[in-house]
Amino acid sequence: MIDLSMLNPEQLQPTLDTEGVVVVSAGAGSGKTRLLTYRICHLIEDQKVDPSNILAITFTNKATREMKDRIASMLPNQADKVWISTFHSMCVRILRENISHIEGYNRFFTIYDTQDKDKIITRILKSHENMDESIKKKVLYHMASLKNEGMSIEEYQRLNCADKDIEDVMTIIREYTQQLHLCNALDFDDLLTKTLELFKTCPDVLAYYQEKFRYIHVDEFQDTNTVQYTLTKMLCDKYGNLFVVGDEDQSIYGWRGANIENIRNILKDFPHVKVYKLEQNYRSTKTIIETANKLIKNNTARIDKTLWTDNEQGDKITYYSASDESDEAEYVARIIANKIREGYDYSDFAILSRVSALTMQFEQKLLTYNLPYIVYGNTKFFDRVEIKNTLGYLRVIANIADNESLARIINFPRRGIGSTSIEQLLNLSSRYQVSMWEILTHPDVYDIKNALKHKIQPFVDLVTDLQQKLDTMDLVDFVSYVVKVARIKEEYAEDTEENLNRKLNIDALLENINSFAHNNENATIYDYLESVTLESSIEQDDPDDHNKVIVSTVHAVKGLEFKVVFIVGCEDGLFPISRALDSEEEMEEERRLMYVALTRAEKKCYLVRAKSRFLYGKRQNTMESKFIREMGLSQPQVQRVRDFQWENFATQTTTATDTLGKFKINQQEKKNFQEFQIGTMVSHIKFGIGTIISIERLGDTSYAKIDFVGLGVKTLALNIAPLKIVK
DNA sequence: CTCGAGCTCTTTTCT
DNA sequence: AGAGCTCGAG
Secondary structure, eight states: OOOGGGSOHHHHHHHHOOSSEEEEEEOTTSSHHHHHHHHHHHHHHTSOOOGGGEEEEESSHHHHHHHHHHHHHHSTTTGGGSEEEEHHHHHHHHHHHHGGGSTTOOTTOEEEOHHHHHHHHHHHHHHOTTSOGGGHHHHHHHHHHHHHTTOOHHHHHHHTTTSTTHHHHHHHHHHHHHHHHHTTEEEHHHHHHHHHHHHHHOHHHHHHHHHHOSEEEESSGGGOOHHHHHHHHHHTTTTOOEEEEEOGGGOOOGGGTOOTHHHHHHHHHOTTOEEEEEOEESSSOHHHHHHHHHHHTTOSSSOOOOOEEOSOOOOOOEEEEEEEHHHHHHHHHHHHHHHHHHTOOGGGEEEEESSGGGHHHHHHHHHHTTOOEEETTOOHHHHSHHHHHHHHHHHHHHOTTOHHHHHHHTTSSOOSOOHHHHHHHHHHHHHHTOOHHHHHHOTTTTTOOHHHHHHHHHHHHHHHHHHHHHTTSOHHHHHHHHHHHTTTGGGGOSOOHHHHHHHHHHHHHHHHHHHHHHHSTTOOHHHHHHHHHHOSSOOOOOGGGSSSEEEEETGGGTTOOEEEEEEOOOBTBBTTBGGGGGOHHHHHHHHHHHHHHHTTEEEEEEEEEEEEEEETTEEEEOOBOHHHHHTTOOOOHHHHHHHHHHHHTHHHHSOHHHHHHHHHHHHHHHHHHTTOOTTOEEEETTTEEEEEEEEEEETTEEEEEEEETTTEEEEEETTTSOEEEOO
């Protein structure tokens, strides 16, 4: 029996209500994930439902992992059999099994990312001399919305015939579709629409999954788009057991086609639907909930719902207006350092920002203060050209029809095949509707000039060799082999800092693959490529990552919670983002985003802004975020200064004994400071041995510039950095 | 075909 | 500011 005593009556009812369509409108922190996990465990353990008959769809990979872990901790042997995944990975799994029913596709299809998509469209646009590249935006927009809505090209064109460019736009979309078809490739949106197409054209396949998924759960339902909702409806058509959880106030994916209307649609589409409401918050203090409510009330387009809590009133929300971005980061890092001394864990803190570009400042300061951290949603690594190119080899081996990747690696490392030749090859490919590989391997058939032919041959031999070696090696060995025989590092032989970096990145990639293989037994290149494309960040399940400060965008921490949350960059134009300033609709989404950010906090929330910020290569004065005003946190200048001091000395003003304890520590440290002088040799846990080259006093803290062997100069705060003097 | 100088554009967010 | 891209010279 599953012990359901952890659930309150509000949560218990929908947990036990296992049959039919159930909608739960669950406010932030109302125990939605707990409800979902208990319900699934209850189905398996008490209702004796076979775990392989249960589907649970979450919105991000992080949420997937979280739910898997939770279920595994309750039912260790059963969790693996439940399908827990995002819509996208569910569709990939279904398509890998069944896509051969769609003419021209096979199970080794490649998933094209946004960059691939962009490149293809640009190329197609260029091939049409009469078309202006300025319609590219329109193409992307229309293509996204037609796919999000799950419409056919014809249907969409009929509905949008008013647009004067629609003919051209549709021509490009058609050619793009044809191109992907030729390459046995699907883009992100295709994963959903092709699954829909498959279900529509192959009743057998649909019937199989309808039979399989007797109990379907969808988390974050407010963020589903039309195709996702259609897929869900089709899947539950046989057994009719659908359980969705959502919160309108947390809908933050409008830009991806999310349709809040789906919550209302479900009430229309299923007449016997049962609706539950969870309004009690178990996560946050009264202060945080009151502030969040105050903020979200400014949105007009919402069903009125008021979150409440029995938790303590808690600390006031602190608003700090820093002088610039360095001060902003300094402020945050200091507070964390102080609280760590009070006994907090690193993982109790999250630094949240609207845009990922802001994280660097914080990384630097956290490093200075020796606070371990992890950055979420950091896609940059896989965007590097050396990484893309190396992975290009894997993609070509995985799917030889993948023109995009083939074009990427045919001259990497350099083989004297320039862009003109590549263009030519791609043109032939689309003219004859054969893959580029087909042309490369039959140069005479396609009239390839001798000079080019001779350059192509070694490349063809290389790829052929790799194809043959694939089956004889495991993932890790194979990739090392690729790097070796393709002579990838030789491309970066010249001894420059940039080249050194690129080589280090390739090593990091090998390391990443190694740890992937470690975490996923018998992983193939297909598995690895899939995880790389579908997951935006690098985190593998590294046990070292568990106790670290989180630095993240707000989007990426949806569904997570932290004791202390810092929301940084609270400025008009940044949060809310500038794009939203002249659109009420987008402004409401920004407000929901701020609401999500606030409600991540359990105990304490800090809102921070920089009065002056360096952005777009310029230093600019900023305006306080309008949300600060809406939350009633604007303060006169003097008040802010006092607040800051209070934070800094918080550790000394709490209780008498505490003060004494901290005071002692400070005295101790002060004494030590004098031993640090210019020229002193020191050792640091992370950076190793270094020499102090300067010491600067700023307020109550001394900062030393230290030249670390092999690492260069770093600035560290002497009272905090773990430094030892080397004799 | 390759390289370098000069130009542009950047920053939404995740799959 | 810094990366990525375009264009012209070798």
